[in-house]
Amino acid sequence: MGRLTDAIKHLLIINVLFFVATQLYGDQMYLWFSLWFPESSNFRWWQIVSHMFMHGGFMHILFNMYALWAFGSPLESAWGRNKFLFFYFSAGLGAALLHTAVNYYYFNEGLEALVNSGVSRSQVLETLKNGQYSPGWNDIVGRDTVDGMLSAFNTPAVGASGAVYGVLVAFAFMYPNAELMLIFLPVPIKAKYFVPLIILGDLFFGISGANTGIAHFAHIGGALIGFIIMWYWKKNQFNKNRWN
Incomplete structure (x- = not known):
């Protein structure tokens, strides 16, 4: 966790450039490059990838970029640039797909109830696409159901966290006995325990529906795709020379 590898360096640069542009252009950047619900008029196909380079604030990008450097550099050193990039973007796409699928569930739950x-x-649909909603819907189907539908439709996803969760899973596969520490629990924990622990935390908060402002199912989606790819590569003794 020291050397700055080639792909990591370029990913860091692109993320920082997007962050600076967001500070300059604000809402317009979020409209163009965040991942919006597919039924929203703000949705564009490129957001499936571009949302991975958007962040909601300084601490958001700081933690993601630190994790990308710390856990991604050893992987790229072991795999090579191309294989790492394939893995990284696959995890990011998996995060987007699961996040969107869960949003569809909450959106359709509210829509069908109405x-x-x-x-x-x-x-x-017309009311939502116009950026509005009817307060009377709360009386018809209940506020929680309406809030879930509105949140799914109106809240864009941003951040590299889903892809980074995939990287964390891969790191735990490759270096299971590496000792890591949680900020709020300064005790060394082996990666093979640390990574499942934080994923279980996301699963708990995601299922509970807690309003944390975090796309927990995006994290789980990235971790899931990371696990599937690592399991496949390990099972088939993947030859890294294909990616050189």
């Missing part, structure tokens, strides 16, 4: 209560589907 439709079954006699509200026109087209009316609901």
Whole structure:
């Protein structure tokens, strides 16, 4: 966890450039490059990738970039640039897919509840696409259901966290006995225990529906794809020379 490898260096630079541009252009950057719900008028196909380079604040990008450097550099050194980039973006795409799938669940739960209560589907969709909602919906299907639908539709996802979670899983596969520490628990924990612990935390908060402002299922999606790829590579004794 010392040398700055080639792919990591370029990923850091691109993330910093996006962050600086976000500070300069603000909301317009979030409209263009965050990952919006596919039914939203703000959605664009490139957001599936571009959201990985967007961050919500200085601490957000700081923690993600530190983790990318600390855990990604040993992987790139072991695998090579191309294999690492394939893995990184695969985990990021997995994060986007699971996050969007969960949003579809909450969105459709609210939409179907309203439709079954006699509200026109087209009316609901048109209202949402205009950036509005009807307070009367709360009385019809309950505030929690409406809040879940609105959050899924209106809240964009940003950050490299999903891809970084995939990197964490790969690190635990490659270096299971490396000792790591949580900020709030300054006791060394082996990677093979540390990584499952933080993923279980995301799973708990994601299922509980806690309003933490964190896309927990994006983290889980990145970790899941990371696990599947590492399991496949290990099972098939993947030849890293293919990526050179």
